Amino acid sequence: MKAVVLPRYGGAEELEVTDTPMPPRGPGEVLIRQRATSVNPVDWKIGSGAAAEVFPAELPLIPGWDAAGVITEVGSDVTDYQVGDEVFGYVRRPVAKWGTYAEYTTAEPWMIARKPASLDWDSAGALPLVGVTALQALDMVGVQEGDTVLVHAASGGVGTMAVQIAKARGARVIGTASARNHDYLRAFGAEPVEYGDGLLERLRRLVPDGPDAALDAAGGDAVAVSIAAGAAPDRVVSIVDPSVKEQGAHHFLMNVTTEDLQTLGGLTEARRLTVPIAETYPLDKAADAWRASQTGRTRGKLVLRIS
Numbered sequence: 001m002k003a004v005v006l007p008r009y010g011g012a013e014e015l016e017v018t019d020t021p022m023p024p025r026g027p028g029e030v031l032i033r034q035r036a037t038s039v040n041p042v043d044w045k046i047g048s049g050a051a052a053e054v055f056p057a058e059l060p061l062i063p064g065w066d067a068a069g070v071i072t073e074v075g076s077d078v079t080d081y082q083v084g085d086e087v088f089g090y091v092r093r094p095v096a097k098w099g100t101y102a103e104y105t106t107a108e109p110w111m112i113a114r115k116p117a118s119l120d121w122d123s124a125g126a127l128p129l130v131g132v133t134a135l136q137a138l139d140m141v142g143v144q145e146g147d148t149v150l151v152h153a154a155s156g157g158v159g160t161m162a163v164q165i166a167k168a169r170g171a172r173v174i175g176t177a178s179a180r181n182h183d184y185l186r187a188f189g190a191e192p193v194e195y196g197d198g199l200l201e202r203l204r205r206l207v208p209d210g211p212d213a214a215l216d217a218a219g220g221d222a223v224a225v226s227i228a229a230g231a232a233p234d235r236v237v238s239i240v241d242p243s244v245k246e247q248g249a250h251h252f253l254m255n256v257t258t259e260d261l262q263t264l265g266g267l268t269e270a271r272r273l274t275v276p277i278a279e280t281y282p283l284d285k286a287a288d289a290w291r292a293s294q295t296g297r298t299r300g301k302l303v304l305r306i307s
């Protein structure tokens with residue numbers, strides 16, 4: 001099969017598009033002919049070797065965890081899927097090795113869900129990691145109707161999902177982004193605010209009583225500013241910085257469930273959630289997609305279209 005392979009730790013320049021063996025599959029797994037996947041910052045963090053303590057890897061490896069495609073084989077222990085089913089999901093393994101930048105990937109049933117017919121393949125391949133992260137982060141800090149929630153890096157992959165899910169729950173949403181992304185956030189019903197020097201003062205003007213909850217997808221002083229602005233520390237979550245626990249805030253690593261994927265799929269069917277695509281690349285151009293992601297300025301998602 002055609003796949004993007006990282007033979008040694010490094011950056012985008014190390015990625016090779018090549019013919020590889022099919023991924024190994026067990027009786028409890030399905031084989032998926034991929035239609036699309038997406039680039040997430042964690043892919044190149046693992047690729048650099050810098051994340052090896054949290055995400056062990058075995059080189060050479062195929063990067064990527066977002067999956068979307070059609071089931072072509074069903075293991076003998078799998079009862080709930082059939083050949084031909086259209087699915088999407090997040091297929092992280094304990095050791096990064098057989099990722100999703102490839103024509104085929106494998107999944108255990110709990111990692112995937114049926115793709116809603118109305119969800120296009122690019123969106124299905126871009127949604128799982130960021131969508132589940134946003135959902136679980138908002139759950140962790142109890143975001144509900146009537147809350148005011150502050151989302152840091154609101155125009156990125158996770159932020160764009162968090163803004164929409166929080167709005168769907170009936171929350172007021174304040175989102176940090178640079179000025180060029182403010183209209184983008186307004187289109188989702190969020191109130192944009194510029195990050196950087198003076199953020200705390202701008203927040204105090206916008207939300208004098210402070211936000212009820214905050215989600216940090218940016219790092220730096222985002223959690224400290226959220227708390228200084230009035231958010232209770234136990235209603236603040238960072239997906240970037242584990243050290244925020246010292247401030248009484250939460251940090252977590254998302255993990256997929258079929259139920260969360262179904263919730264996201266339901267929101268897309270109800271037109272409460274869309275997956276804005278910044279750019280779509282063929283698999284051959286995965287290195288360009290990594291370079292774009294590494295700028296840290298992506299609006300929405302970067303998709304790798306496979307077929």
Ligand SMILES: NC(=O)c1ccc[n+]([C@@H]2O[C@H](COP(=O)([O-])OP(=O)(O)OC[C@H]3O[C@@H](n4cnc5c(N)ncnc54)[C@H](OP(=O)(O)O)[C@@H]3O)[C@@H](O)[C@H]2O)c1
Nearest residue numbers: 041133153155156157158177178195218239253254297298
């Ligand atoms: N813990 C977990 O389970 C988990 C899960 C998913 C992601 N993550 C991590 O969460 C982070 C975000 O992921 P992502 O996929 O959303 O990234 P992304 O799509 O690459 O984020 C890009 C966005 O970040 C914004 N941004 C950059 N610096 C900012 C700052 N200082 N303040 C506010 N916004 C800023 C940019 O907006 P402008 O262009 O306007 O600057 C851009 O729209 C990454 O570090 C990722 O590894 C963790």
